[in-house]
Amino acid sequence: MAGWKDEVEEIVFPGKICVPYSWTVGSTLSKWYVQLRDDGEIWANRCPSCGRVYVPPKIKCIECYKDMNEWVKLPGTGTVETYTVVNYHEPSLHPKKPPFVYGVIKMDGADTGLVHLIDGVAPEKVKVGMRVKAVLAKERDGHITDIKHFKPIA
Amino acid sequence: MERVAVIGVGQTKYQQGKRETFHELVYEAASKALKDTDITVEDIDNVVSVSSDFWDGRTISSMAISDASGAFNKDISTVEGDGTFGVLYGMMRILSGSFGTTMVVAHHKGTESNMNGITNTSFDPLVERRLGLDALSSAALQARRYMHTSGATEEQFAMVSVKNHVNATRNPFATVPMEITVEDVMNSAMLASPLKKLDCSPVCDGAAAVVLAAERNAKKLSTNKKRVWLNGVGHCADAYRLGDRDLADTRALKKAAKKAYEMAGVTPDDIDVAEVYDAFSYMEPLWLEGLGFCEDGTGPEFEERGAFDFGGKLPVNPSGGRMSANPVQVAGLAAVIECVLQLRGEAGRRQVRGAEKALAHGINGMCGQSHCVWILGK
Ligand SMILES: [Zn+2]
Secondary structure, eight states, X not given: OTTGGGTSOOOOXXXXXXXXXXXXXXXXXXXXXXXXXXXXXXXXXXXXTTOOEESSOOSBOTTTOOBOOEEEEEOSEEEEEEEEEEOSOOTTTOSSOSSEEEEEEEETTOSSEEEEEEOSSOGGGOOTTOEXXXXXXXXXXXXXXXXXXXXXXX | OOOEEEEEEEEOOOBTTOSSXXXXXXXXXXXHHHHHHTOOGGGOXXXXXXXXXXXXXXXXXXXXXXXXXXXXXXXXXXXXXXXXXXXXXXXXHHHTTSOSEEXXXXXXXXXXXXXXXXXXXXXXXXXXXXXXXXXXXXXXXXXXXXXXXXXXXXXXXXXXXXXXXXXXXXXXXXXXXXXXXXXXXXXXXXXXXXXEGGGBOOBXXXXXXXXXXXXXXXXXXXXXXXXXXXXXXXXXXXXSSGGGSOXXXXXXHHHHHHXXXXXXXXXXXXXXXXXXXXXXXXXXXXXXXXXXXXXXXOXXXXXXXXXXXXXXXXXXXXXXXXXXXXXXXXXHHHHHHHHHHHHHTOOXXXXXXXXXXXXXXXXXXXXXXXXXXEEEEO
């Protein structure tokens, strides 16, 4: 098929798909976001069977497939499990201009990691094992960005 | 259990900015597979397509390629994921007894849209999507975690990129064959630390097709020379959320690999050539550990020692791998096709001499959430 362009003028249609959605946040995550927005607190939930603590909370434990109705309040501190300094820019996706840092934060009191931004420190200073704490946004509207970022504990 | 064979294969060259539509690419790959099998479209009784609606910019995209794949007036069904899972579905349809000869076709046109934008939409819109994560930044989180747990260095990852780009110089289907050095990789633009431009596979376009047949049909439609058996398969998925996994733990792959080896009645030592998912350089040693070719945490050292080089103990990705051509949904099907060509002795300058057992591996989901492992043999 290669070479057809020598004989035919190629036409290209630019396109874009814009479809509005309204996703329900559901029982478990709605509760989590309300606690974060109204009380400025980060909560998690615990599996009654294996004791694993999940943040963000889940309706079921991955391992045990059991309902998780027990909620625990986290202190908002944690440890950087891994991170990346992002140097490329996707203006329609990225919450800030590069360089900026994503990390997986192992929250104190939880067994899972929370993926979020790390800031308040020079990107090249971020390390695995670094102790961090959540910085909450002043104006909160019930989104993951109600946690502004995690910053090192001085 | 009845056996299923691959009796024909076809693929387009994988390129950036292909000027054919995706159904034109499917037509090319499917036609080549029919020609390779030396059968006509009438001999195919059903089609499995592999595609992604978001990438096509069209929902129910299998319907759009039904005529191009030879599915008109037949049954067509779709796998949204990697080509290795398309082969799995194709084989299951045959083993169900409902079908005898299945065309599995995959297509991808990455250069018509935006890789980062599309992979961002795989994240939960209720949580992580808003943070702007995508395939590249999440892979970078996994790469760093793997460095931390294994002690791997960025130079060791760069060696994988060098090996596979150089391997691609022997593969006429590859997108970016390159004679590069570790310095070239280390000096390429840092995109998301520790991943640099040359640690990452290129966005590209292409299509691939295989013809699967039940044993009874395979013996009627193909010659022994062209026939390669699907001896074993295993598949397994890990948790969806990145934070619910240890990104350096290959537990899902280990389970998938165990099932595949057991079904085929082989061990990792029996494998002569492997095509392993390497869209990012660090993934190859990580998945080689999960596949049982080396102990956890030792993959990078084995890479450095040349164990997985073209002339090494186990040649891995002689095609150049996904590192040199990553048409996303097609990737695993291209891996299966490379194994078929190797076992038929038709791999040209990249032929692994005397290959009798091959392993093909594909992933689906961010950071290898799920895995599909195939063992193929003559
Ligand atoms: Zn549990």
